[in-house]
Amino acid sequence: MDVELRHLRAFVALCEEANYTRAAARLNLSQPALTRTIQQLERLLECRLIERSSRSFALTDEGSDLLNRARRVVADVDAISADLRRRATVEIGFSWLLPDEWFAETRTRFEALGGRISLRRVDDPLAALDERAIDIAIYRTDNGLPRHLRSRSIATERRVLAVSAGSPLAEAVGLSWSDLAHEPLVVNTISGTTTAASWDPPDHERAVITCTNFDEWIELVAADRGIGVVPELARVRAPHPGVVYRDVPDAPPSRVRLAWRSEPPRAVRRFLEVA
Structure with missing residues (x-):
């Protein structure tokens, strides 16, 4: 078995606290567990680190040497870990x-x-x-x-109506949310913002054409299979030669x-x- 970082952390904490009880509490260990860790470290290094005969906490020469080096090792590891976590x-x-x-x-x-x-x-x-x-x-x-x-x-986000360029709705004026309640609707069931339930009350007889992604959705709208409703951002970011986006002032926003x-x-x- 080799010396591990936990051995060095325990040794540094003990030296800084100069007391097994306080060091164990700082490390969230029991005092017997801390004692065993220090004893294991001494066995691995084949030298005594802490004076056993002194009435107060004292280090041997080897313990003093190890403390200086252990502090540098622990500090370097902590700095590397913190830097890598920041860059994760x-x-x-x-x-x-x-x-x-x-x-x-x-x-x-x-x-x-x-x-x-x-x-x-x-x-x-x-x-x-x-x-x-x-x-x-x-x-x-x-x-x-x-x-x-x-x-x-x-x-x-504000929502806008998307319709086929050949749909009568592409030229309609003064559209309201309720005007769209019974139109055939194209619904992206995985990532879309609008379903038939977006109208209150919903029309249970309404034709609903479903798909599972935006690319399918916009092609179905362009093919005049139904209307669509999407965040306003689509008007700028997802233009399509076969689709016209129209404002619906009272459309409920999406989140x-x-x-x-x-x-x-x-x-x-x-x-x-x-x-």
């Missing part, structure tokens, strides 16, 4: 269209602390989070989360949320603090 990469998954202003500000603040962000485009961010493929999910659905995941709302696993690692906690 947080994997963020999103399905489509990052909230631009929020993300730019959050990334700047997080990287100023030494952290790094890696973005991953996934069809289902919540599933990827649950499978530990990412650290944080950005999502817009109203899906309930399992108990081992946590979430936080970070923004609200952008973050989700993460319970008891996240330190880098994720630091990201959440600045996010």
Whole structure:
């Protein structure tokens, strides 16, 4: 068996406290466990580190030499660990269209602390989070989360109507939310923001065409299979020659949320603090 970092930490704590009881409390150890650790260290080094005959706590010459070196080793390891933790990469998954202003500000603040962000485009961010493929999910659905995941709302977004360029609605004026309640609806069941239940009361006879990602959704809208409703950001970030985006002033806003696993690692906690 070799000398381990735990041996050196225990020895440094004991020397600094000059008392087994206080050192054990500082290390969250029992006093017998600390005593065994120090004795094990002495056996591994084949020398006595602490004077046994002194009435007060005292080190041997070898103990004094080890203390100086052990402090440097522990300090170096702690500094390296702290630096690497600060530079840890947080994997963020999103399905489509990052909230631009929020993300730019959050990334700047997080990287100023030494952290790094890696973005991953996934069809289902919540599933990827649950499978530990990412650290944080950005999502817009109203899906309930399992108990081992946590979430936080970070923004609200205006919603706009998306219709085929050939649809009569592409030229309609004065549209209201209720005007759209009975139109055939294209729904992205995995990452979309709008379903038939988004209208109150919902039309149970309404035609609903489903898909599982944004690319399928926009092509179905372009093909005039139904209308779609998405965050306003899509108007700038996801133009399509076959799709027209229209304002609906009284459309309810959608929410952008973050989700993460319970008891996240330190880098994720630091990201959440600045996010």
